[in-house]
Amino acid sequence: MRLKELVKKIRSKNAGPFLLTIDIFCSDKKNFETIIQNITKIAISKLYKTPKNQINIFPMKQLNIIKITIPRPNIQGSSKDRDLHGASFGIILEELKIKNALINK
Amino acid sequence: MDIKVLVPTGALGITYCKKALNNGLKEKPDIIVVDGGSTDSGPAYLGKGKSKYSRSSTKSEWRTLMVAREKLKIPLLIGSAGTCGTDKSVDWFFKITKELAKELNQNVKITLLKCSQSKKDVNKAFLRENLYPLSNAPKISSKKILNCTNIVGLAGVEQITEAINTKADIIICGRSTDASLIASLPIMNGVDKAVAWHAGKIGECGAFCTTNPKSGVILISFKKNCFFIKPVSNNTKVTPYTVSAHMVYENSDPFTLIEPGGRLDVKKAIYKKQKDGSVYVTGANWVQDYNYKIKLEGTHVVGYQSISMVLIRDESYVKNINKWSKQIKNKVKEIIENSLSWKKRSYEIQFRFIGKNATLGSLERKKLEPTEIGVLVIVTAKKQYECEEISKILNPLLLHHSIYKNKELPTFSFPLSPPSFKIGKKYEFCLNHVMSLQNPMDIFKLEKYSI
Numbered sequence: 186m187r188l189k190e191l192v193k194k195i196r197s198k199n200a201g202p203f204l205l206t207i208d209i210f211c212s213d214k215k216n217f218e219t220i221i222q223n224i225t226k227i228a229i230s231k232l233y234k235t236p237k238n239q240i241n242i243f244p245m246k247q248l249n250i251i252k253i254t255i256p257r258p259n260i261q262g263s264s265k266d267r268d269l270h271g272a273s274f275g276i277i278l279e280e281l282k283i284k285n286a287l288i289n290k
Numbered sequence: 291m292d293i294k295v296l297v298p299t300g301a302l303g304i305t306y307c308k309k310a311l312n313n314g315l316k317e318k319p320d321i322i323v324v325d326g327g328s329t330d331s332g333p334a335y336l337g338k339g340k341s342k343y344s345r346s347s348t349k350s351e352w353r354t355l356m357v358a359r360e361k362l363k364i365p366l367l368i369g370s371a372g373t374c375g376t377d378k379s380v381d382w383f384f385k386i387t388k389e390l391a392k393e394l395n396q397n398v399k400i401t402l403l404k405c406s407q408s409k410k411d412v413n414k415a416f417l418r419e420n421l422y423p424l425s426n427a428p429k430i431s432s433k434k435i436l437n438c439t440n441i442v443g444l445a446g447v448e449q450i451t452e453a454i455n456t457k458a459d460i461i462i463c464g465r466s467t468d469a470s471l472i473a474s475l476p477i478m479n480g481v482d483k484a485v486a487w488h489a490g491k492i493g494e495c496g497a498f499c500t501t502n503p504k505s506g507v508i509l510i511s512f513k514k515n516c517f518f519i520k521p522v523s524n525n526t527k528v529t530p531y532t533v534s535a536h537m538v539y540e541n542s543d544p545f546t547l548i549e550p551g552g553r554l555d556v557k558k559a560i561y562k563k564q565k566d567g568s569v570y571v572t573g574a575n576w577v578q579d580y581n582y583k584i585k586l587e588g589t590h591v592v593g594y595q596s597i598s599m600v601l602i603r604d605e606s607y608v609k610n611i612n613k614w615s616k617q618i619k620n621k622v623k624e625i626i627e628n629s630l631s632w633k634k635r636s637y638e639i640q641f642r643f644i645g646k647n648a649t650l651g652s653l654e655r656k657k658l659e660p661t662e663i664g665v666l667v668i669v670t671a672k673k674q675y676e677c678e679e680i681s682k683i684l685n686p687l688l689l690h691h692s693i694y695k696n697k698e699l700p701t702f703s704f705p706l707s708p709p710s711f712k713i714g715k716k717y718e719f720c721l722n723h724v725m726s727l728q729n730p731m732d733i734f735k736l737e738k739y740s741i
Contacts, residue, residue, distance in 0.1 A: 200540055202333070203428075206541065252544050262332035264592065264640075264668070267650070
C-alpha cells in the first residue's frame, strides 16, 4: 500500500521562499499512530535528499496531522527551481510504499 | 467590547462570493480587511514591483468593497497591495482607488503606508551588523544588497495602527504580514495581543478556515480574551478542526508564528464549537520581543532567460533522451566556444523533460517509460541577446539532432512559432533577514490624501 491510500490527504506548500512544508492529514488517531512510525527523519532525509539536522517533524496529536518542514531543495523561483509553489513535493510521500506489517498494527 | 472584523477573501483578485459579503455586512463589522499579496507567486513580482492579478479584476473586486465601506462608514484596509507591496505597487493601487472614488462619486480620506526600503539604508544596517538571518537565509553581502531591484519591510500591528489612527476611510498598506491586518484594530481596542494575533493567522486566508474555502468571506468577533469565527456564506461551516488546522497552512511551525514585535505560541489554545455555529478560540500566548524587529524581503537580477520547447514522440529518442540532450549540450558548447569566443562559461542551459521528471528532477522515484516527452530548454545568460544567440544555436539541434551515425536525420515537433521565447530578467529572492529598529515607524512612511 502507498501512503496516499492510507491517509486523508497530503499537501505540500512553500512556507516562505526558503522553506517547504508538507502536511499529512491522517484519518483518525489509530491511523496517525501508525503513520507517525514511518515518518522518521531518516526516511525523510532519504526521500528528499536533505540532511537530517535540517528536518523538522511536528506530530500534532490533537488534529491527527503530521507536519514536516525542510529547506527548499532550491530557493523558490531560483533558476534551478522546478516548482514555484512547492505544490508537488508531497507526491514523493504519497507514493511511498508502507509495509503491511505496520498498517495492521 | 465587541470588535468585528470582516474578511471578504484570502486575497483581493481571486474573487469572492458577493452574497456572502452581504451576509457579513449585515453583522455590522467595524472594519473590512483584505490581503493583497504574498511572496508565494515567486520573485518576479517583487523583482519588477508589479501585481500578479489583473488590473480589471482587482478594480472590480475593490469597487464592491468600496461601495460596502461607503454604506457602513467603516474603514477599509488592504495589506500587501499589488502582490509585492512596494511603493510602486501601492501607488498603482492608489490610482485604481482614485478612479473608483470618481466613478462612484465618493469623497474619501485615504492613507498609504509605504514599506519600500532604501538599499543604502539596508546596507548600512548590514554593515552595522543589524541584519539577522532567518532560517535557511541565503548569504548576503553589500554588493548583493545594493544590487537588489526592490527591498520591502513587512509592516506589523504597530505600523498599521499608525495608519488606522489617521482616521482614513481607506488604508492602502504596502507589504505587511497577513496576520497583522486582522490583528491591528482589535489590539487598538484593548483585545489581548495573543488573541488578536491568533485570529490574524486563522483568518488570513478568509474562508480557508471553513469547510468551504471558495466562499471567501468570514467574520471574526473579538472579546478581550477570546474570538469567534463565524462563516457567513450558506452551506459553509466552521468546526474546531477546520479552524485549528489552519495554523498548519503555509506555516513552517504549526505551534509558533513569528511576527513583528514578538511570537505567538498556540500550543495551549482551545477551540470550541458554539450553539450559533461559530467556533470559540482562546488560550494562545504572545511573547513580546525585547528588541523590535522587522522582516525584509528583497530580489535581485541573476541574469536573463530565453526558453525553447520541442516535443519528442519517437520511441527511440524518448528512450535515449538523456543521451540526446547531453550530445546537444556538448555541441552547443563547442559552437559557442568556436564561433562566439565567449571565454568564461557565463551561460547555463537546462533541459527539463516534461512527462518524465520535470517536476521532481532527481527526487523523482518513478521509472516508467513515457509515450512522449516535452523538452523545455531554459537558457540563462548575463545578457538577453546572449540568450537569444544560444537559443538560435540550439534550434537546429533541437529540430534535427541524431544520436545515430548512419541514419537519415530525424525531425522533431515544435508546437509554436517562433520556437524560442524571451523571458527577460531572471529575478531571485536574496533576503530572508530581520532588521532591529528603535522605533517601529523608523523605516515606514505614511501619506495622507483627501479625494
